[in-house]
Amino acid sequence: MTSFRGGSSSGAAKPRHHDRDARGGRGPRAGRPAHDPARMTAYQALLAVHRDDAYANLVLPGLLREAGLFGRDAAFATELTYGTLRARGTLDRIIESAADRDVSRIDPPARDALRLGAYQLLHTRVPAHAAVASTVDLVHSVAPGAAGFANAVMRRIAEHDLDAWLAKVAPAEQEDPVGHLAVTQHHPEWIVRAFREALGGDLAETERLLAADNERPEVHLCARPGRADAVELADTVGGMPGAFSPYAVYLGGGSPGELVEIKTGRAHVQDEGSQLVATALAQAPLDGRDERWLDLCAGPGGKAGLLAALAAQRGAHLTAVEVTEHRARMVEAAVRGMPATVLCADGRSVGTDHDLPAGGFDRVLVDAPCTGLGSLRRRPESRWRRQPSDLPPLTKLQRELLGAALRAVRPGGLVAYVTCSPHLVETKVSVSEAVRRGGFDVDFVDAREVLPAGMPGLGDGPTVQLWPHKHGTDAMFIALLRRNA
Ligand SMILES: C[S@@+](CC[C@H](N)C(=O)[O-])C[C@H]1O[C@@H](n2cnc3c(N)ncnc32)[C@H](O)[C@@H]1O
Structure with missing residues (x-):
């Protein structure tokens, strides 16, 4: 977990304000940061995430601008927001233990303020007295009736450091190694289990992956x-x-x-892993015509932008398909000036949409919609928002889209199936099921052969799984298939 290491004017060093006394015990109202803009901004970001299902990376820049936060103050607010969202499940266990009640029984505004406060106490160098006082002030503003409760809970949390709290709330490592990792590394158990399985059962490596997930990516x-x-x-x-x-x-x-x-x-x-998988499709050896490239799930257009630039150099043309209109417009912006056509269409309509003829393409990318468990580093809230129940509809769509890609490619042509998730159900299982159910005659091309020479940690092939802790990339998966007939 990245920790804030600054002496920001909005952090520890700031003298406590006295707005509350001047205003007759109420302090600033929620939504109108007046006295501690960094913490109030972080609180508002949490509120937007938990109440409105917003994404922190989208909502925070606007909140920072509105509050007029720059430099170290903005960095502090960002660290509080991202860090608190990432560690939420573990912070909740600690708050539950200190409050002696389930977090679901704490009013949402007070709960988010306590999460922010617990994060400051256990993960930053903000002195305990400043973390406690600023949290109580925040609760005064957003949930006045809970200020006394918040004060008591914060004081109880401040009695121990993070290691002591983890020893108290995490299951014993020997008895429940997955549960232990889930709490100590701030991930839901079902995700730890899925990662462990994708890493062949190696617990030590799973821990390195989880730790990498807790760092903000470059x-x-x-x-x-x-x-x-x-x-x-x-x-x-x-x-x-x-x-x-x-x-x-x-x-x-x-x-x-x-x-x-x-x-x-x-x-x-664009994450380097995304660049690598798009380039792998473009680099894979191909006999015969090599002019018509297809990106079947193109929005917002990162890989389409790279593929279209490569197509321009190779005399090829890219058709980029995206089902959502506003994302199709983003793809248009990403490929502007390059040899590409953007279609706002369902990728599964290969063979029925005359712009997507069966057998009409030489290279096809299916960057399938997935849980995104491979990019938890950049979406701090998503590990707690995703649920195992997301998997069945996504894997159904993945298999249908890969089936469509295999129909779209000509005999001898290449399909790259890509996910930003290492969950085996979305990677190897989706590929084998799509091929089996569609009755396609395909060969796997060893993806290791078309990734940069000397790249470490690519496994046994023919598919490749990239990893944050090994490659510094998102956990992108790629299977390269050649259609025989
Ligand atoms: C993982 S994202 C693709 C990311 C993109 N390739 C990039 O590099 O920027 C999956 C995309 O597929 C789109 N999608 C979902 N269902 C689709 C369908 N049936 N046909 C085409 N696109 C679809 C989603 O809207 C989303 O934009």
């Missing part, structure tokens, strides 16, 4: 082939060329949205 850029060079781009933006993808640049800091290279379409933000 921003990766993709230097678009033919438009930018990764080494030059790295120099220009003060970043580092990526370890594996020839197009990757690791952006040390700063906001990618401000970069001229992004605004002018020379580069886009």
Whole structure:
């Protein structure tokens, strides 16, 4: 877990305000940060996530702007928001133990304020007295009747450090190793189980993966082939060329949205793992015609942008399909100026939509809708929002879309099935089921052969699973299939 290490003016060093006394015991009202804008902003982000199902990475930038937070104050608010959301399940266990009641029986505003407070106490260097006082102040603002309760709970939490609390609330490692990891590494148990299974049962490695999931990932850029060079781009933006993808640049800091290279379409933000799987499809050897490429699940357009740039260099044309209209518009923006056509259509309509003829394409990407368990690093709330019940409808769609891709590709052509999830049900099982049920005659192409030479940790093939703790990428899965007839 990344921890805040600063002495921000909104953090520990700030003297306590006295607004409450001046206002006759109420303090600022919820939604109107007046005295502690960083904590109030983090609280509002949590509220939006838990009440409105918002995504923190989408909602937080606007809240920071509204509150006029920059620099260290913005970093503090961001750390509080992301850290609290990631650790939520474990913080809740600690709060339950300290409050001696289930978190479901605590009013949501007080509950979120307590989560923020517990996070400060156990994961940051904010001094205990500042964490307690600022949390009680926040509860005064958002749930005045619970201020006394919050004070008591915070004081009880402050009696122990994180290790002591984990020893108290986590199941014993010997008796329940998965339950233990779930609590100590802040993940739901069903996800720990799924990761462990995908890693062949190795608990120590599962722990390394979970720890990597708790770190905020570095921003990766993709230097678009033919438009930018990764080494030059790295120099220009003060970043580092990526370890594996020839197009990757690791952006040390700063906001990618401000970069001229992004605004002018020379580069886009894209995880290196996503770059690798899209490039693998483009690089795989193919006999015969190689002109018609298809991206069957293209929105918002990251891989389509890279594929279209590669298609431009190779004299090919990309058809990019996306079922959601606003995402199809994002794909259009991502491929502008490149040889690509965007269709707002259901990818399963191959053979019935005249723009998606059966056997009409040489290379096809299915970047299937999935649980996204491979990118938990960048969506702090999603580990607690996702449920095992999400799997059946998603795997049905995945199999149907892969079936459509296998119908769309010509005999001898290639299909890449990709997920941003390592869950075996969404990866190997979805592939084998789609092939079996569709009765397709296919061969697996060893994906390791078309990933950069010398890349470590690619397993036994022919499919490849990338990992945050091994490759510093999202946990992207790729299966490459050649259709025989
Ligand atoms: C994992 S995302 C694709 C990410 C994209 N390839 C990229 O790199 O930016 C899956 C996309 O598939 C779209 N989708 C879902 N069902 C679809 C369908 N039946 N046909 C086409 N697209 C679909 C979703 O709206 C979503 O945008």
